[in-house]
Amino acid sequence: MRSANSDDGLPDVPQPPWRKARRQPQPKPQLSRDLIVETGLRILDAEGLDGLSMRRVAQELGTGPASLYAHVAAKEELLELIYDRVLGEVRLPDYDPARWLTVLRQCALELHRVIVGHADVARAALASIPTGPNAVRLAEFMFGLLIDAGMPPRDASLAFDRIVLYVCADAFEGSLHYPRMKALGNANLAEYFRTYVSQIEEYFGSLPPDRFPHLSGHAQALVADGGEARFRYGLDLLFDGLAARMPAGKQTPGA
Amino acid sequence: MRSANSDDGLPDVPQPPWRKARRQPQPKPQLSRDLIVETGLRILDAEGLDGLSMRRVAQELGTGPASLYAHVAAKEELLELIYDRVLGEVRLPDYDPARWLTVLRQCALELHRVIVGHADVARAALASIPTGPNAVRLAEFMFGLLIDAGMPPRDASLAFDRIVLYVCADAFEGSLHYPRMKALGNANLAEYFRTYVSQIEEYFGSLPPDRFPHLSGHAQALVADGGEARFRYGLDLLFDGLAARMPAGKQTPGA
């Protein structure tokens, strides 16, 4: 096997110039956990959860799906890593237990903003019990705030848990509109909501008034408020209840 | 190839008598939408959402997956039909706007009970904007109750929406423990929670106390309350806020 096409390190004739480099020296920046997570997040943002597959990530990195499993145990783990990566974008406000209600509310709004910004990550947010570095950083901040404001640890645990659940659930519900919009062929969010909301309103309005007087009579009110207003309303409900439960009770609900 | 085993339409020997009837006359109770939904629900309860596939439903009915598509447009539609079928199990309390808070709370608890009873249906509950007959029946009841108690329609719409979201989200989060339990090889819920909860507690307790003083210091409080207590706590928060917003304000929060 000492031919000119030998593959070992000592070719006896020069390689044809057009097939010189079988392996690119640099352009493939080597596989790594972070690179996989970053690529996955980019696909998630661009194509949604349905578009995110191990094969798709591998393709984006110029390799096969099997190569990813040296860095990530399973798709679910990849999703959790992406979620924690997203949590890294949360900017925490100043830590001030005296103004706990305002600060905590700011936290919730910021968390909501970040998750909604990466629409489909909300699914992972709801699914995982987050133990990544960014998740514990956020948990320590919010949980500690409630305790330092005077709430008993068990109540603080419950309150923190419920706030995060509500924020993620609202983001998750909102994220479900995206595939629907794509399925209906709407180009942008505004057009989608115009057609979709009017359909819902029409449906409720067309219900038989004798059996569904309130739904058919108030169809307009049922679709009056959009996602953001709904989210704030529920958040206010939660925080009002919370304020009433804080022992010291130094802040008023409306703050 | 003109042999006795010819495959074309004109066999030159009579059919063996024991394979006369290729189609069974009755035993298959005919395919129908309701039968498919019922079968799907049974599989969902027995094997979870991961076990529910069109192929699995078809197999249970002794046919192929293609046969289902004459009655159901897609898997998503089947899930929504199953969800509405489950909502049919909700038993509504007596309609009494004067005691709106108690009645509405009873509604939420009953809805939670039913959804948790069919663990994985919670995913469908969160995903769909429910328009089935049982869904509108429930909506008319809860929405109407708030209006007849004196709440402006737009507020009633928001309140109803948030309550249902919270109930479904909590059930959904709870349903995610089931696959985890199966993956960890735990036989029953009690064993699962003993091992899982103690792992979580250990994890928080092992965090560096200088950077995570509250999480590591109150690890026990973080896992003290189980799913049902967490659910009630959040529900109470919502209803307290709601009571404070009802114009007439005839009921006290604690009712």
Add this chain to the structure above:
DNA sequence: CGGATCTACGAACGCCGTTCGTCAACGAAC
């Protein structure tokens, strides 16, 4: 230099949701 360990990855396994084309059954029209 030899062996062990780790990354890369082509190939394959067994699923999945859905579509296509065919085939039998059936009611209406002639």
Add this chain to the structure above:
DNA sequence: GTTCGTTGACGAACGGCGTTCGTAGATCCG
């Protein structure tokens, strides 16, 4: 009674999925 259009049932297949296996190369340690 025959024809025909419609409809439900369904075998086969398409393209995609998550994951595993076996192997080849690289890298590091002794």
